[in-house]
Amino acid sequence: MNHLLIITALQSEAEPIIKQYQLEKKHHSEKLFYFQRERITCLTTGVGEKNVRKRLGAFLQELACSNTILINIGIAGGKKDSSKIGTMYLINKITSDKSGKAWLPDILLKTGIPEVQLTTVSKGVTDGGEKYKGLVDMEAAVIFETAVEFFPVHCLVFLKIVSDYMDEVLDSPEQVLPIMSNNLSKLDSIITLMQNSEIVRAPLLNEQHERLLTDLNNTLKLTETQTHQLKNKIEGYIAIKDDDFSFLSNYLHIEINSKQERSKIFYEICTKLSS
């Protein structure tokens, strides 16, 4: 099952999710906390570019992202003629209002959620937002920019719920909580889809394989080239035959005293893996 990292800007956006999945508070550092249970983690970044860069960046530095899907969910301003208050949208293009740069999530799975593009702005919009196409928020572009260093683009999902028509600032918990709560069932179906999809691929070598490879390198004192060759041979063995190469464990008890011994054993292992 894939791990989901849910990112919100406001604590009130996260609250219904924390409650729904009974997430527990944990500390990443003294000042940075998050909520987690099993395969769901929820992090609140705070509003705006600066907060996202600081908190999300620090969090991702220490997260093992290999089988994780990041979902950014939160409220956004919408246009009266093309969006509906309370409706959840899947974002297919994010433009930074500040830099003009466009970010494009790779939407590969059937979610059934209507799609729209979004602009990330630096200040709340209250003039109707005529100049913007689609929705407007204050974090998505910088979340994408930060997260794409850690995740493949198809593992970045942006969900926005329209809270207003860009004619008022709406961010109090009393206003945000019901909007989020009303969309929990939709979010739950997306979480189920993402957790169980084949969208995250397992690497050819699992942790156990990698550990054995490391132990072999240490025991046999392999050179860098030999290490690379051995990894190559093991991958080939798994790809062509199967993943049981436990017979290599026998080599963990060998003592290597010379280059000649190392070469002999290395050659023997490679022959076995190639046979």
Place this chain on the structure above:
Amino acid sequence: MKSAQNFLPDFSHIYIEDGAEKYPLAKDIIKRFPKAEKIYIPDYKTVFNRSGQDFIQQKKSMNLILAVKKPPFLYESTDILQDAGFENFVYTTPLLNCLYNCQYCFLQGMYPSANLVAFANEDDFFKAARNAVLQRKNKNQPLVLSISYNTDLLASENIIPFCRHWIEFASTQSDILIEIRTKSALFNVLKNVKPHKNVLLGWTLSPQEVIEKYEWDTPPLDRRLNAVRQALEKGWKVRLCFDPVMIIPQWQKVYGRFLDELFEAIPVDQIYDAVVGVFRMNKDFFQRARKREPKVDIYYKDYELNKSVLSISEKVHEEVKTFMLEKLEQHFSLDLIDIW
């Protein structure tokens, strides 16, 4: 192979580069996908060259990018492209990437994305082809133009009618021969197109064992043969391509049986010529392809490296040449067989 549940169908999203939408071809394509999400982008590379794309996952739900090609429109032949002995050989890329997913193909490691890029400014390509005809080196031979090099153009014909347009173009020119190489069984899409001597349809054929193992998402052999027969009946020039001959266990036996059955199944005397090749791939593409799909055995065989191209050993290569030549000579004169 395409079996993943919950993935969106191909072309659920169409990315449109600024300036591409005005071209008739782009309008035609967009009309064919009324339900697709249309996303406008400043440059096709914004989406095609994004970092962090997963080629293998994208193959399960390919999208289409409509773009405007900038020069050059034609490219000189490369070491790994078969020119069948023609001196004025060039290729062009109206479409980048392929609907198929052949594991031995250089496309597995060439581009950062599995999405298809269709260049909508066809007239610029045609203009470049006309110029190349005039400027070709050997005026005693036509300009030979491969239009299905970085793709399988005929396989995409229902979506993007490039073949029809190129055939219409070639039919109005002299001193040009365009090659459309394919594994497609979609010959019906050309049923109303008049065959022309300036167009060569080249079918890549492999034993069914090789198709199932490596030529993912392609039509089975019998359907390809059916397409070959239809093309011959209509009077098209047809080339048979055995490229690559894959070194699988008992490959001589497998390919021997395949060729015997093949020449029983088609009127071989009507075939224009035959080309043979072996597995070869640029080293960088090979490494990228292996990283992307490490479970394919092709990436763990012993190859020889020559001028940045990985291929089977010279010894096995010679065995393939000897074997294929012996089989093909029974049906073709030597000048109609090109072995790479």
